Amino acid sequence: MSDGAVGGRPAPVLPLETPAPRSPLLLGDEAVALAALHAGISAAYAYPGTPSTEIFEYLEPRARALGVAAYWCTNEKTAYEQALGVSMVGSRALVSMKHVGLNVAMDPYGNSALVGIRGGLGVVVADDPGMHSSQNEQDSRILADFAGIPCLEPGNQQEAYDMTREAFSWSERHRVPVMVRMVTRLCHGKAEVVESEPECRMPPSKPADPWEWTLLPGNARRLRKLLLESQAEVRRHTLESPWNRLEPGGASVRKGVITTGIARNYWLENRDDVPERRHHLHIGAYPAPRELVVRLVEEVDEILILEEGEPFLERRIRGLLPTALEIRGKESGDLSMTGELTPEEVRRALGLPARRELTTGLVLPGRPPQLCNGCPHRDAFHAMGMALEGRERSVVAGDIGCYTLGALAPFQALESCVCMGASIGMAKGASDAGLRPALAVIGDSTFLHSGITPLLDAVAHDTDMTVLILDNGTVGMTGQQPTVAPHSAIEAVVRGTGVAAEHLHVVDLHPKRVGDVAELIRREVAHPGLSVIIAVRECVESARKHKAVEKRREGGGAS
Amino acid sequence: MIKADIVLAGVGGQGVLTAAGLLAEAARRAGLTVKQGEIHGMSQRGGAVTANLRMADGPVASDLIPRGAATMILSLEPVEALRWLPWLADSGVVVTSSSPVENIPDYPPMADVLEALSRLPRSVVVEADPLAKQAGSGHANNVVMLGAASGFLPFPASLLRDVVGELFRGRSARLEELNLKAFDSGRAAAAAAAAAG
Numbered sequence: 001m002s003d004g005a006v007g008g009r010p011a012p013v014l015p016l017e018t019p020a021p022r023s024p025l026l027l028g029d030e031a032v033a034l035a036a037l038h039a040g041i042s043a044a045y046a047y048p049g050t051p052s053t054e055i056f057e058y059l060e061p062r063a064r065a066l067g068v069a070a071y072w073c074t075n076e077k078t079a080y081e082q083a084l085g086v087s088m089v090g091s092r093a094l095v096s097m098k099h100v101g102l103n104v105a106m107d108p109y110g111n112s113a114l115v116g117i118r119g120g121l122g123v124v125v126a127d128d129p130g131m132h133s134s135q136n137e138q139d140s141r142i143l144a145d146f147a148g149i150p151c152l153e154p155g156n157q158q159e160a161y162d163m164t165r166e167a168f169s170w171s172e173r174h175r176v177p178v179m180v181r182m183v184t185r186l187c188h189g190k191a192e193v194v195e196s197e198p199e200c201r202m203p204p205s206k207p208a209d210p211w212e213w214t215l216l217p218g219n220a221r222r223l224r225k226l227l228l229e230s231q232a233e234v235r236r237h238t239l240e241s242p243w244n245r246l247e248p249g250g251a252s253v254r255k256g257v258i259t260t261g262i263a264r265n266y267w268l269e270n271r272d273d274v275p276e277r278r279h280h281l282h283i284g285a286y287p288a289p290r291e292l293v294v295r296l297v298e299e300v301d302e303i304l305i306l307e308e309g310e311p312f313l314e315r316r317i318r319g320l321l322p323t324a325l326e327i328r329g330k331e332s333g334d335l336s337m338t339g340e341l342t343p344e345e346v347r348r349a350l351g352l353p354a355r356r357e358l359t360t361g362l363v364l365p366g367r368p369p370q371l372c373n374g375c376p377h378r379d380a381f382h383a384m385g386m387a388l389e390g391r392e393r394s395v396v397a398g399d400i401g402c403y404t405l406g407a408l409a410p411f412q413a414l415e416s417c418v419c420m421g422a423s424i425g426m427a428k429g430a431s432d433a434g435l436r437p438a439l440a441v442i443g444d445s446t447f448l449h450s451g452i453t454p455l456l457d458a459v460a461h462d463t464d465m466t467v468l469i470l471d472n473g474t475v476g477m478t479g480q481q482p483t484v485a486p487h488s489a490i491e492a493v494v495r496g497t498g499v500a501a502e503h504l505h506v507v508d509l510h511p512k513r514v515g516d517v518a519e520l521i522r523r524e525v526a527h528p529g530l531s532v533i534i535a536v537r538e539c540v541e542s543a544r545k546h547k548a549v550e551k552r553r554e555g556g557g558a559s
Numbered sequence: 560m561i562k563a564d565i566v567l568a569g570v571g572g573q574g575v576l577t578a579a580g581l582l583a584e585a586a587r588r589a590g591l592t593v594k595q596g597e598i599h600g601m602s603q604r605g606g607a608v609t610a611n612l613r614m615a616d617g618p619v620a621s622d623l624i625p626r627g628a629a630t631m632i633l634s635l636e637p638v639e640a641l642r643w644l645p646w647l648a649d650s651g652v653v654v655t656s657s658s659p660v661e662n663i664p665d666y667p668p669m670a671d672v673l674e675a676l677s678r679l680p681r682s683v684v685v686e687a688d689p690l691a692k693q694a695g696s697g698h699a700n701n702v703v704m705l706g707a708a709s710g711f712l713p714f715p716a717s718l719l720r721d722v723v724g725e726l727f728r729g730r731s732a733r734l735e736e737l738n739l740k741a742f743d744s745g746r747a748a749a750a751a752a753a754a755a756g
Contacts, residue, residue, distance in 0.1 A: 025583060025593060132598050189596040189622035190583065268620035343625035355627025357645040360675040364642050365665040367570065369606035 026193045028160045028186035032096070032124050033059035035164035039120070040199040042091035043069035045079035047449065048478035049098030050133035051187035052126035056096055057479070068201070072475075074484045075420070075449040076101035080108045083121055087177075088213055089204035091119040092168050099127040099140050104420065104450070106143075113148040113176040114223045116212025119202055120168030121177040123149070128184050129309050130340035135400070135419065137338065139309035141286060144179045148227050150234050151179040151286040152243065153261035157191040159284065163243070165196065174234050176227070183308050185340065186262050235287055243284030246292050248299070250277035256300035257350075258283065258293070260313055263306035266346035273352050288313055297325055304349055305329035308341050369405060376509050376537035377403040380470050381411040383514045383535075384441070387521035394437045394525075395430045399423035399451075401443040402476045402539075414441060421450025424467055428458050431465045437525040438464070444471040444490055445483045452493060458530050459498040466524050467532045469494070470509075472539035480542040490534055499532050509537040561591065561713045562615040564624040566643045569635030570660040571605045574701035578633070579610035581705060582712075585722045586614040589714035596622035605662055607639055614713065633708045635687065635701055636660050637672045644679075653679055654708045654749065656687035656700060683707060685748045694741035695733075702738045706745025710753075716746060 026034065033055045036044060044063060046056035056072065063070035073079035076097040086093035095105075102109060102125050112121070125143075128134040144151035150170060152163040160182065167178040211219055238244060249256070256279035259267050264282050281296045297303065303325065305314040311330035318327050328334040334349045335341065344354060371377050380403070388394050398404055398414030399422060407414040416426055427440035442451050447469050458465060471490055475481040485493070491506050503524060507517055517535060524531035538546075565582065569575040576597055583595045596611040613619045626645050632653045634640030640655035647653065655676065659669060676682050685707045687700040694703070702723055709716035723742050727734040 025587065025595065184598070185596060185622045188598055189594060191594050191619075191622075192587075192592070262622070265621040266623075269625060343621050343623055344627075347625070355625065356649060357627050358647050358649075358679070359644060360641055360678065362641060362667060362671055362675045364638060365663050365667065367605075367607040367639075367663055369571070370662065372605070 029054035030058040031161040035161045036094040038198040039168040040201040044094040046096045051184040052098045053478045076105040080105040087119045087121040096124040120171035122167040126182040238285040239289035241285045247280045249279035254301040256303040260307040269343045302326040374540040381413040383517040386518035396439045397423040397426040399442040425454035445475040469534045474542040476539045503531040509535040565612040565631045567610040568639040573635045578701040585719040594619045652681040658688035690744045695737035699741035702741040703745035706742035707749035
């Protein structure tokens, strides 16, 4: 056929004799995982959450082969505490999570710069600007700053590898955890990554001084002072670090650009079209060194600040006092305060004309995500709909998982989604305020993550509410990771919280039994007290995977 | 300078990410620098799925292809091809399957969709589903479309065909044969469509 000959001129074609690929093509997430293994970690901990999940998925089998401990945990807080324990005994640990997972881990995280980190502690947090699969778009750099934790922000997959490697040595040098801040595009983008020489694991040893790890008030005051004193050394380090680089522009050019992390890519994408050679400061390591910003500002009258997420650096540079310097960025309205940066948005902010965009007159329908065919959640929502029919004043609090899609048409079965475990607490609040029936809908993994403690409250206060636990036996949303406890454990856990046996039910959510389940919900909703219904049926995707594994085991490879 | 920016599109479950991976591997074997961007999570569940594949004989900066800059939209579904049109460069080509995935209530009339595709400066429309079934599996429509796209890449089509063969050879001889057949039928259909257009 005529190659590329439908109108236009044929594209250049490479000859066939080509070199072999040099290095693996890795997701940013995978580059982080590989770097942690190469840094000689003794353990890795995580809870699944988009866009961070693939870090641990890539790491786990490789860790097992190396004899490195790697565990999916109950939640991000338990994961973080376990990583701290590894550091306390002098070995390196990785803990990874999505941005809102860091909120769950906030209690140990917020104190962890005060203790005397021994083995390097790498905290990888994956932000989701644009909220592709999240409830908010918080910027973890702010939380690194808040906790006194240095932060490395990779701009590409190679830097994700190199910075993760460095995070562990930085952590040991400054005796604080070090954050690697990832963002969705980087987590889920693949590029070639060149590996460097692996390091050895450090064997555990008893901590010499327990007072480095015991935050009793008197001692915490001492450690807080030590942390503040150490910040000068950290700032010296980020000033010298090659991750922060000032590239001078043309001699008479009075414009500058500051980029952080992947925002640099969008600057580079457009740079050749910018007529003048602007001064460029890139920040990859925080705290951002004041000296470099000052050196840049001495050369320019105007700076454009490009960063993914909040205008974190921009606010700091802008401050509160008036300045002759023109500062452009998100707060000036040159870039959007919400959503991801894009090459075209940066192009516009640079004052370059937009490229021509093709359109048709046709109005295209959206194609939102849907629950899979055969998904047990579909039947759960049907049963709920039947049970609540005619009840005008009911409220159904939802939670985080595939089943959050039950808020959308055709089900419209859920009326809230705030954070992991919130369904139970919020349904309780609604009931406490007097609006009943109040229901909570929560998945098994989310229940184990954060649903047990609010259920204890509901038991303690004998709340009139009904909790529906959708037990599909897996963490479905993020790709069917194992839950921390098996199916059978959920009932025992609920019973252990003190829920009355006659109002605790475990039912098979078979499509043919939807009517029975609806009847049960109706009955328990009418009960003026706490009820818990555990509706069990395996996730259709994980069932398919299990079947495929079995088939392979039996069939010996014939597809 | 050699540079290709491909927006891959389709519906969750159609194998968009597999197709992106095969293209990326072929580009790497051609000695090109590759960046392959995709979004996981929510968007996979029967919703619109997209991947950005960028290849060049020099460095590639952004994971995202800028609007108005893609050299190709390669789509496994006709409405999804139209969705990404604002990303296509003036000189770019749309290579799409005409087999619809009608899992939404407000799917536009097929005649309107095909008409919109035919009005584009450069488009190659291939009926992928029947070709995939003829090759032996309805799931092979992503490979049919790789075949259809193979004439518009900055490296020889045989390179991509080899990568497809290798992937499925690892699974079974039957799958290898089936997918190579799918690839060849897509390539032939695109050639016929280009000749007719």
